[in-house]
Amino acid sequence: MSEDGVPKDGVPKDGVPKDGLPDRALPPRPRPDLNESQKRAVIHRDGPILVIAGPGSGKTRVMTHRIAHLIETGVPAHQILAITFTNKAAGEMLRRTLLHIGIDPDLEEGRYGSHAGMWGEMDQARPVISTFHSFCARFLRREIYRLEPYALDYTIYDTVDQREVVGDVLGQLSLDRTSFPPRAALSSISRWKNKMVSPAEAAADAHTFHDRETARIFGAYQAELEARNAVDFDDLLLLTVRLLRECPDVLERARRRHGYLLIDEFQDTNRPQYLIARLLAEEHQNLCITGDPDQSIYSWRGASAENFLRFREEFPGHAVVHLSQNYRSTPQIISVASRLTGGEFGERALFTENPDGENVLVRQVSDERAEAREIVSQIAAWRHDGTEPNEIAILYRLNSLSRAIEEEFVRQRVPYAVIGGTAFYQRREVKDVLAYLRAAHFVRDDLALRRIINTPARGVGKVSLERFEDAARDRGITLGEAIRDAELRATVRGKAKKGLEELAATLAALEEGRTRPLPDQIADATERSGYRAHLRQSEAETADERLRNIEELATAAAETEEILKFAPPPTEGEPSREPLLVFLERVALVADADFHTGREDRVSMMTLHAAKGLEFDRVVIPGVEETLIPHSRRDEPEDTDEERRLLFVGITRARQTAVLLHAAWRRRYQGPEPRIPSSFFDEIVGDGITFEPLADTFGDGPGRIRGNTVYDGADPFPAEAYEEDDELITGAWIEHDLLGRGVITATSGLGNSKRISVQFVEHGSKQLVASYAPLRIIAPPDDVLFGE
DNA sequence: CATCACCCAATTTTT
DNA sequence: TTGGGTGATG
Numbered sequence: 001m002s003e004d005g006v007p008k009d010g011v012p013k014d015g016v017p018k019d020g021l022p023d024r025a026l027p028p029r030p031r032p033d034l035n036e037s038q039k040r041a042v043i044h045r046d047g048p049i050l051v052i053a054g055p056g057s058g059k060t061r062v063m064t065h066r067i068a069h070l071i072e073t074g075v076p077a078h079q080i081l082a083i084t085f086t087n088k089a090a091g092e093m094l095r096r097t098l099l100h101i102g103i104d105p106d107l108e109e110g111r112y113g114s115h116a117g118m119w120g121e122m123d124q125a126r127p128v129i130s131t132f133h134s135f136c137a138r139f140l141r142r143e144i145y146r147l148e149p150y151a152l153d154y155t156i157y158d159t160v161d162q163r164e165v166v167g168d169v170l171g172q173l174s175l176d177r178t179s180f181p182p183r184a185a186l187s188s189i190s191r192w193k194n195k196m197v198s199p200a201e202a203a204a205d206a207h208t209f210h211d212r213e214t215a216r217i218f219g220a221y222q223a224e225l226e227a228r229n230a231v232d233f234d235d236l237l238l239l240t241v242r243l244l245r246e247c248p249d250v251l252e253r254a255r256r257r258h259g260y261l262l263i264d265e266f267q268d269t270n271r272p273q274y275l276i277a278r279l280l281a282e283e284h285q286n287l288c289i290t291g292d293p294d295q296s297i298y299s300w301r302g303a304s305a306e307n308f309l310r311f312r313e314e315f316p317g318h319a320v321v322h323l324s325q326n327y328r329s330t331p332q333i334i335s336v337a338s339r340l341t342g343g344e345f346g347e348r349a350l351f352t353e354n355p356d357g358e359n360v361l362v363r364q365v366s367d368e369r370a371e372a373r374e375i376v377s378q379i380a381a382w383r384h385d386g387t388e389p390n391e392i393a394i395l396y397r398l399n400s401l402s403r404a405i406e407e408e409f410v411r412q413r414v415p416y417a418v419i420g421g422t423a424f425y426q427r428r429e430v431k432d433v434l435a436y437l438r439a440a441h442f443v444r445d446d447l448a449l450r451r452i453i454n455t456p457a458r459g460v461g462k463v464s465l466e467r468f469e470d471a472a473r474d475r476g477i478t479l480g481e482a483i484r485d486a487e488l489r490a491t492v493r494g495k496a497k498k499g500l501e502e503l504a505a506t507l508a509a510l511e512e513g514r515t516r517p518l519p520d521q522i523a524d525a526t527e528r529s530g531y532r533a534h535l536r537q538s539e540a541e542t543a544d545e546r547l548r549n550i551e552e553l554a555t556a557a558a559e560t561e562e563i564l565k566f567a568p569p570p571t572e573g574e575p576s577r578e579p580l581l582v583f584l585e586r587v588a589l590v591a592d593a594d595f596h597t598g599r600e601d602r603v604s605m606m607t608l609h610a611a612k613g614l615e616f617d618r619v620v621i622p623g624v625e626e627t628l629i630p631h632s633r634r635d636e637p638e639d640t641d642e643e644r645r646l647l648f649v650g651i652t653r654a655r656q657t658a659v660l661l662h663a664a665w666r667r668r669y670q671g672p673e674p675r676i677p678s679s680f681f682d683e684i685v686g687d688g689i690t691f692e693p694l695a696d697t698f699g700d701g702p703g704r705i706r707g708n709t710v711y712d713g714a715d716p717f718p719a720e721a722y723e724e725d726d727e728l729i730t731g732a733w734i735e736h737d738l739l740g741r742g743v744i745t746a747t748s749g750l751g752n753s754k755r756i757s758v759q760f761v762e763h764g765s766k767q768l769v770a771s772y773a774p775l776r777i778i779a780p781p782d783d784v785l786f787g788e
Numbered sequence: 789c790a791t792c793a794c795c796c797a798a799t800t801t802t803t
Numbered sequence: 804t805t806g807g808g809t810g811a812t813g
Contacts, residue, residue, distance in 0.1 A: 086803085133803050159802080177808095233803050301802065398800060403804090420802085461789045495789080538791095589803070609801045631800060646801085669798075669804065 034058075034065065041321040042066045044288070045073060048281070048318035050311065051290040054350040055337075055652035056328025056615065059290055063262060064093055066288065067127050068100035070260055079259040080127035081280070083135065085268065087590060089613055090129045093264075097127060128258070132273050136236040137585050139243075139254075141575035144231075146247050147239060153581060155230045155438060155445050156588035160426055162186055162232055164447055169220040175213060189218045193234035194270050194302025196241075227478070229444040237272035244279040255283055265613070266291030266311075270302035274310060287315060294341040297609060297646050299638070326350050328615055328655050330357030332688035336658075337651040339684045340644050359690040360651065360658045362624075362681065367665040367672065368401075371622050372408030378659060379414060379603060382618050389415055391617035393604040395650045397629050401622060402605050404667075409603070419606035425587050429535065429546040430553050434587065436525035440510035441580060443480040450479065456534030458502055459495030468492050468500070483507070503529075518557035518579050526550055557583050608650045619654035621647070622661045626676040647680055734758060736775040 034042060038058055041051045042065045053059035063082065071077050084090045128135070137156065144150045157165065166182040166189075192202050199219035206212040225231065231239060244251045261281050263269065266289040269277070281287035289311060296305040312318070326334055334352045365371045379392055394405060394416075402418055409416045424430065432455060438448035454460040460468075471491040472482035482488040484507075489500045506528050513521055526532045526547075535543045560583045570577060604616070608629075623629070630643035651658045662677045685691075732744050742758040 131803070236803085297801080298803095300800080400799065457790065459789070463789085607801065628800095633800065642801095 034061070035325060037321050037323050037325075038062050038065075040319075041288075041290075041323070042069050044319050044321075045070065047285050048311075048315035049288045049321065050308070050318050051288065051321045051323060053290050053292055053323040054326060055292065055295065055649070056326040056352075057323035057350075058325075058327055059264070059323060060089075060093065060096070060613075062323070063264060063290065064096040064100055066262065067093075067097045067129075071101055071127070075260055077125055077127045079257065080262070081135070081258040081260065082127060082129040082262040083132055083264060083277075084129060085131065085265040085613060087131055087134060089264070090131060090134075094126065094129045097129070131589070132269070132276065133233060133236050134585075134589050136240040136276070137589060138575050139240055140231070140236065141581070141585070143243050143247070143250055144239060146243060146250065149226055149229070150231070150239070151229050151444075152576065153229070153442060155228070155442055155448075156236070156585060157225065157230045157232045157447070158426070158588050159186075160431065161230070161447055164451075165221055165224050165228075166217065169217055169224055172220060173213075173216060175217070179210075180213065180217065185214055185217050185221075188214050189221060190234055191302065192218060193238060194272065196238065196271060227444070228446050229442065230447070234272075237270075237276065241272050241275050241279070244276065251279060255280055259284055260286040260288075262288045262290070264290050265295075266307060267293050267296035267305045268298040268301075268303040269307050270304065271307075274307045278314060282314075285315065287311075294645055295612065295649050297612065297642055297649060299642055324350055326352040326652075327354070328352075329652060330354055330656060332357055332359050333651060333654055333658055335688045336360045336684050336686075337648050339686065340648040340651075340680065357656050359688055360660065360684075361690055361692065362660045362662070363692045364677070365661055365663050367663050368404040368622075368667055369408070371661050371663050372405045374661060375405055375620055375622065376408055376412045376414055378620060382657075387617055389601050389603045392620075393606070393611065393614070393616040393618070393653065394620050394622065395606060395608050395611045395653065396621065396623055397608055397631060397646070398623070399607060401628075405605065405622065415602040416605055417602040419604060420610050424549070424552070425590065427546075427549055429549055432531060433522060433525050433550055433553060434584070436506075436510060436529055436531070437521060437580065438584070439480065440507045440525075441514060443484070444478050446479040449483065452529070453479075453483075453503065454499070456530050456538075458499030458530075460492075460499045460503075461496070464492045464496035464499075468496075514580070518561050518583055519554035521580070522550065522554045522557060556587075560586060608646050611653050612649055615653050615655060617655045618657040618659075619650065620659045620661065621650050622663075623666070624660045624662045624678045624680070625666070626678055629678050629680065644680060644683075647678075733778045734775045735778045741778070 035058075038061065041049065041062045044066075051059070051062065053062070067080055067082060070080055082090075082093060084093055130138075140150075140154065141152060144154055145152050163182045163186065166185050167177070170177055170180060170182070170185075192199075197205070199215060199222055202218055203212060203215035206215045225235070244254060258280050261277060263277055268291070277287060277289075289308075291305075291308070293305045293308060296303065299305075329337075329352060331352055331354060334350055338350050363374065365374050375394060379389075382392060383389070394402075396402060399420065406416065406418065408414075425434075432452060435448040435451040438445045439452060442448070450465075453465060468482065468488070468491060469479060471488055472479050475482070475488070477485075477488075483500060483504050489497060489504060492500060509528055510521065510525055513524055516524075532547065535546050557579075561579045564577055564579055564582060567577070576582075604614075608621070624647070626632075629647055630640050634640065634643055651660075662681075663675050665672045666675050667673070681691075733741060734744060735741050736758070744758055
């Protein structure tokens with residue numbers, strides 16, 4: 001391998017395949033706004049190159065300049081394939097690239113967002129920029145028929161769909177869902193798929209009964225998907241690998257088509273993704289990968305930073321560029337965050353020349369409500385200093401942590417946007433309506449049909465459905481084919497038969513309308529099926545919201561159609577542009593992060609995972625506690641390392657300020673639970689960080705912080721002997737010297753560390769340490785309670 | 789066959 | 804606290 005950034009042979013070979021396409025070469029511009037390392041990465045034209053880029057080191061900038069440079073030096077734009085981690089990143093990258101090469105993206109076609117990948121496919125003048133999954137989906141849309149038994153109009157099953165398939169399969173195999181929870185089975189299946197293990201191999205490898213059965217589930221699950229002409233997220237990647245491996249002509253074409261590859265966030269690629277990159281690039285060698293091992297946070301999804309090592313072995317002679325200068329954050333943030341990560345690949349120490357800022361702040365609060373209040377007042381202070389809401393982000397480990405904060409935001413009227421969580425397209429009503437369209441247009445998509453066969457209720461109960469399914473199975477046809485056959489519909493009787501007839505008519509009508517505008521199709525599906533009426537009467541309270549969501553769906557569909565309308569004329573061999581297919585594909589592949597527009601006047605809330613690649617002036621990370629970060633389900637040493645990197649990612653999202661919060665108590669499902677500050681605090685004590693004592697609630701002693709701290713050391717949770725006090729129980733009335741009377745609403749812990757929650761008549765709800773608080777019992781439970 | 793009431797279990801991160 | 808699953812009733 002050569003020294004930093006300089007190709008071994010020094011002279012770029014001509015890597016531009018000759019295919020007679022128009023040459024859009026422009027004179028390469030000087031790039032004064034890049035530093036030396038960045039420039040090296042940008043002008044390295046042919047051959048493999050590895051860019052190790054720390055947070056805030058201008059990686060996206062390098063990528064976009066690099067793409068522009070390739071185009072300027074004669075590479076036809078459409079030959080450039082850039083893979084990003086989210087659709088939104090793809091859209092952003094496309095936008096910025098177009099700006100570099102002098103095209104105004106807004107003028108050209110307005111919005112792209114999650115359609116970016118599609119655009120590249122459709123327009124020769126644009127680079128293809130998309131996620132691996134979108135890229136594969138488009139690719140399969142063109143080629144999947146080469147693999148038995150798939151057809152081009154395959155559907156993509158999301159997590160909810162997958163779970164239902166596993167449910168069916170469990171029935172088929174007569175396994176019970178308590179010993180084989182679908183969730184767990186699916187995670188095994190996904191793990192196998194990511195390791196590219198077939199069901200047969202999984203079975204051969206199984207040593208316990210449980211493993212053997214799970215492998216059987218895997219096999220039946222896969223068979224079921226194939227029967228339904230459906231693929232899951234992992235299949236998108238795996239089938240692409242298979243196609244490239246098994247069909248030399250396809251591989252050949254793909255290699256020629258994608259002559260230059262750039263892959264971002266390489267630390268989070270999994271095995272099949274790596275193989276796709278290798279298959280495409282091993283001949284022309286024009287592969288540029290960028291990433292940061294210190295930001296690898298998706299190993300649980302099969303991603304492996306080992307792909308860096310594999311790349312280094314399998315693409316010998318690659319150039320290496322380190323981007324270590326951070327342009328984003330204050331020295332305080334950089335030095336605190338840097339203590340969390342070793343920095344792989346040796347010398348790479350992140351540094352910044354930015355001016356000093358404030359210290360990273362660690363603050364204890366008494367519980368999740370106090371945490372929420374703290375966040376609100378913090379935001380108020382920042383707003384006062386002129387920070388815009390969209391420059392503030394709340395980043396948490398678990399989606400569930402958003403709830404308390406949201407409640408407080410609502411109370412105090414803080415505008416916010418939660419990214420992720422319960423995804424829009426997973427909502428029941430949205431899935432139901434889409435299922436109507438799927439069932440109407442995809443005869444083999446039995447999952448969709450089953451979903452709506454009795455929704456709204458039309459007399460097709462469990463018994464009738466079973467009988468009908470048996471009849472279909474006997475004939476060896478899918479349920480979708482069966483319902484289109486009058487003879488088969490007659491295998492059930494009475495109300496059920498009538499119901500099936502009705503549904504068949506509805507589906508036929510929808511099928512008929514296949515070419516109508518998507519919003520109309522959606523409206524039809526909602527109306528004709530009786531779904532709207534069903535919502536109105538059986539779910540009156542939520543009906544309005546659900547109908548609004550359906551409208552929202554129609555709007556999204558309209559947008560897809562709109563964009564298709566602006567598309568340049570189709571080129572030969574291009575995947576289908578049928579709006580329904582394109583839309584369903586988009587629905588399946590949008591990521592949570594894609595919804596982050598950043599433009600709205602709102603505080604952003606999202607998981608630490610979803611925050612990857614984003615940046616904000618001010619960042620708050622609540623819940624920095626043991627069992628949360630690091631999460632309790634991850635106690636292997638490698639897992640702890642990943643949790644550490646997760647915190648690293650979180651802190652380095654901040655430009656100016658990072659505030660880490662931890663609560664002494666946190667209410668879980670059943671009641672309050674004492675919390676211990678994250679052990680990661682031990683690792684980040686030192687320069688640039690300030691630990692603040694608890695200041696928000698009466699009655700709580702100072703909290704414990706490990707390592708270097710300003711706390712005075714009193715330990716509110718001593719493990720010493722105690723005497724149980726039987727009187728302080730839920731419902732008992734107490735009188736507090738300062739807070740007056742209140743009733744105990746919850747207790748936890750024992751002895752000296754016993755905590756009680758008290759609803760005071762005049763001071764609201766407080767958490768008290770029973771042994772410290774100046775209080776006495778005035779009445780046992782079930783004496784008069786005060787209102788509410 | 790549909791509806792309702794009750795009980796229990798679940799909680800990581802996501803394309 | 805929620806959602807899903809079960810069982811009794813109409």
